[in-house]
Amino acid sequence: MVEIALGTALAAIGAGVAIGFAGLGSGLGQGIAAAGSVGAVAEDNDMFARGIIFTALPETQAIYGFLIAILLLVFSGLLGGGKGLDVTSGLVAVGVGASIGFAGLGSGMGQGIAAASSVGAVVEDNDMFARGIIFTALPETQAIYGFLIAILLMVFGGILG
Amino acid sequence: MADELTTILTSLGIPNEAFLGIIVLVLLIVGAVVVVIVSRPVLDIYPYLLPNAKVRARKGRLFDEKQFSEIIETDDYKEITNYLRGFPDYAKHLDDHSIEKSLDIQLGETYELLSRIAPDDVKKVFATLSKKSDIANIKSLIVSIEANLSKNETKKLLIPVGSLYPLCEQLVDSNTVEDIVAGLDGTEYSVILEDALREYSEKGMILPLESALDKYFLENLLSASSVPSDDNTRILHSYIGSQVDVANLKVIIRSKVDDLKYDNISPHIISNGYQVKEWKLKDLMESENVTSIVSGLEGTDYSPILSEALGTYNEVGSVSVFEKALDEYLVNYANSLSLKNPLGIGPIIGYINKKEKEIKNLKIIIRAKRENNLGIDDIQEMLV
Numbered sequence: 001m002v003e004i005a006l007g008t009a010l011a012a013i014g015a016g017v018a019i020g021f022a023g024l025g026s027g028l029g030q031g032i033a034a035a036g037s038v039g040a041v042a043e044d045n046d047m048f049a050r051g052i053i054f055t056a057l058p059e060t061q062a063i064y065g066f067l068i069a070i071l072l073l074v075f076s077g078l079l080g081g082g083k084g085l086d087v088t089s090g091l092v093a094v095g096v097g098a099s100i101g102f103a104g105l106g107s108g109m110g111q112g113i114a115a116a117s118s119v120g121a122v123v124e125d126n127d128m129f130a131r132g133i134i135f136t137a138l139p140e141t142q143a144i145y146g147f148l149i150a151i152l153l154m155v156f157g158g159i160l161g
Numbered sequence: 162m163a164d165e166l167t168t169i170l171t172s173l174g175i176p177n178e179a180f181l182g183i184i185v186l187v188l189l190i191v192g193a194v195v196v197v198i199v200s201r202p203v204l205d206i207y208p209y210l211l212p213n214a215k216v217r218a219r220k221g222r223l224f225d226e227k228q229f230s231e232i233i234e235t236d237d238y239k240e241i242t243n244y245l246r247g248f249p250d251y252a253k254h255l256d257d258h259s260i261e262k263s264l265d266i267q268l269g270e271t272y273e274l275l276s277r278i279a280p281d282d283v284k285k286v287f288a289t290l291s292k293k294s295d296i297a298n299i300k301s302l303i304v305s306i307e308a309n310l311s312k313n314e315t316k317k318l319l320i321p322v323g324s325l326y327p328l329c330e331q332l333v334d335s336n337t338v339e340d341i342v343a344g345l346d347g348t349e350y351s352v353i354l355e356d357a358l359r360e361y362s363e364k365g366m367i368l369p370l371e372s373a374l375d376k377y378f379l380e381n382l383l384s385a386s387s388v389p390s391d392d393n394t395r396i397l398h399s400y401i402g403s404q405v406d407v408a409n410l411k412v413i414i415r416s417k418v419d420d421l422k423y424d425n426i427s428p429h430i431i432s433n434g435y436q437v438k439e440w441k442l443k444d445l446m447e448s449e450n451v452t453s454i455v456s457g458l459e460g461t462d463y464s465p466i467l468s469e470a471l472g473t474y475n476e477v478g479s480v481s482v483f484e485k486a487l488d489e490y491l492v493n494y495a496n497s498l499s500l501k502n503p504l505g506i507g508p509i510i511g512y513i514n515k516k517e518k519e520i521k522n523l524k525i526i527i528r529a530k531r532e533n534n535l536g537i538d539d540i541q542e543m544l545v
Contacts, residue, residue: 028203035211037214039212106199120213124218
């Protein structure tokens, strides 16, 4: 069995939290947006492209979570065989995962709800497309905050660099 | 710090594996709590996503003010028929049916669509609403006996929508109202009509039969929405409830003008009102005149709109002023409800309200063009 340092094991938990919760938020959000889009496309075939755009928007949270998880895995030595992390850095890594994980969960769900509502507005009135995109993009900010803090934690917590 | 933490863990006798286990457990508990909290609103929203997208797409196809102006400016009703041929929802029926019947079919199909796509917690209400076409068909059968219409003429009156349509088509051959009621044996309308049949036989008027059907429909609608469990069902209940109140108030106001007593009209009243309960309706019927009825409604939503219509009523002397005010109240109220829960029942109420209004206004314009040849301003004043 491969020996893994406690800090590295904590970083693995952090990576799991990062992609797990961010993916959950993103998945729920995309499911909500897709359900709205399918209804719109069923009534109006021309809505397919716009439905796809709105449904794709909540994907970003999972991408942020995925990126952070990969960074944690690489810099904790789990991928690439580098030096393992000490316990303190491992705890920081859990914080890193929680930061993007929970921010991504809330952001993804919020974006999905806004996207479904926007699809409804666009199918009712084509002119609502640009405004719908703006409203749907707003809940992205929470995921960006989570992502930024995760990066800062990794830089100043001794994981990156 | 790592050393301090390791020292603490060692002094507490917690091995590294156990520490990891605690961290995982804590994260799992926090995660589970977060998931439960955030999934609750999603579970409320989810059943409405597909129906809402469908109704909003249809709402986008409803006529806007500019299109209504174009319809009003047409020369005659034939031009309106041609105009409607440009819209697939209406065009599909216009080749086979008259323009009015096409509108009725469209509305019937709208109710049926809603009963199919409505989420489970409100499905019963929309299933009841879709029975409007059945009731309209039974009324047409009864009216055709009264008006001595031929079988072909009667058949033309029937709306080919609803579960009862095939039976109604067979009942076209009936020669008396009694035959129609007997033919409806086994349906939910049979008992209702049998009760009203006695009054029909005594007075020779079909009003008791029509009124019994209307009352049965509204009572069913109210009871289908009577146990509000969340925001969506509460909003739907207030929408249905206000329709019941308006129907009751119309009967009360008209009866007061005709100088009737509560006992005369009680068979036509839906006892379990929404804002105006049965005891209040009895009180209102004991009022001296229509003005007292309006002041007796103080504290309800209907008071301001009826008070406003009172001035016009005193000038014109027709209760249709109140009826129009109440109809407009219903449209505005439904409109305000449609904005209350945009991710729930709101868009469905908004659509049904706007669709009913569109059909009603189209019928008004068609009638005005066909029978009265009224001017544009006069027609616009008649619209809801």
